[in-house]
Amino acid sequence: MSAHDSQECTESRGWVDRAIAAIESDQRRSADTHLWKLDLPAYPGIDIYLKDESTHPTGSLKHRLARSLFLYALCNGHIREGTPVIEASSGSTAVSEAYFARMIGVPFYAVMPRTTSAEKVAAIEHYGGKRHFIDEGHRIYEDSAALAARLGGHFMDQFTYAERATDWRGNNNIAESIFEQLRGERFPCPSWVVMSAGTGGTTATIGRYIRYKRHSTRLSVADVERSAFFEGYATGNRDCRCGQPSRIEGIGRPRVEPSFVAGVIDHMVRVPDAVSLAAMRVLSRKLGRRVGGSTGTNFVAACFHAARMAAAGEAGSIVTLICDSGERYANTYYSDEWLRAAGLDPSPFEPRMEAFLAGGALDIAIEESSGPTS
Incomplete structure (x- = not known):
């Protein structure tokens, strides 16, 4: 290597070093996102937590x-x-x-x-x-x-x-953060972590971490209409395709993406879009602030598992995510005009979600699968 090439290499490495340092400094300046515990008096043996990823500097997971x-x-x-x-x-x-x-x-x-x-x-x-x-x-x-x-x-x-960019063994990834924040709670090892899939990277990180730490926690992934993930998981066919784009922004894909790691998932549900948006509105009222549509999907899946646990007389905790703020969707999911144009009507499902939170049955049809052998 010539002296000129060596100097160029040194200068290039110096820039990369500075870039990495800038990103790591930004991370150190950011406090971890909050883990909210929902108030659910009707289910005294079940604790539902929401990891609030909307508070990141750019507002989302x-x-x-x-x-x-x-x-x-x-x-x-x-x-x-x-x-x-x-x-x-x-x-x-x-x-x-x-x-x-x-x-x-x-x-x-x-x-x-x-x-x-x-x-x-x-x-x-x-x-x-x-x-x-x-x-x-x-x-x-x-x-x-x-x-x-x-x-x-x-x-x-x-x-x-x-799925490969995040260090799933630790290094303050989202899974490690969740378990650290739960450490002092009455059910520190959650029965379920519930997450929807966009790229599949977050679910891969959480699923791998659970196995690496040998936790008894199970991972449930919530999918939406117009997405190939649920069918790919249920059938074992990664070549599944869906011809239309997902209406729940940030999650659901027309193909099974390379980052979607089915082997670390224990269970999947497919939530109708209108139900996701109904849950989004119900949860927003409960929190006193708006959340996005993908958070509604997550919340439906969390309620699905809470209903199963309550029916079986089981106690424990469930963790899911607030993916982003609902303020980004003021002209879509929170607009009645937009909903009519999209052919979506969440209104029949809102009282059903409210009834469940009050202690009733979860009267909503949701598909589920535990994989190709289920």
């Missing part, structure tokens, strides 16, 4: 993923000084990645359908991200890779790398 993806790409030599970063996302992941790209001083491009809401585009642009619209949603992966090649950049590809 995807903040953790974006941080892990950037560290993974930096440490693997994929991002250097000036490298454009490209992501296939029209939602919270793009917002969070734009935040970290600005932090380390690299360009960021979000590849997204032209129909993406103005609110989401504005949030991405707020952090300096650039939009790259496409007309055919099913080409988002190919178009993202093509844009990265054209710009000489790095395609972050959350749907492939989410």
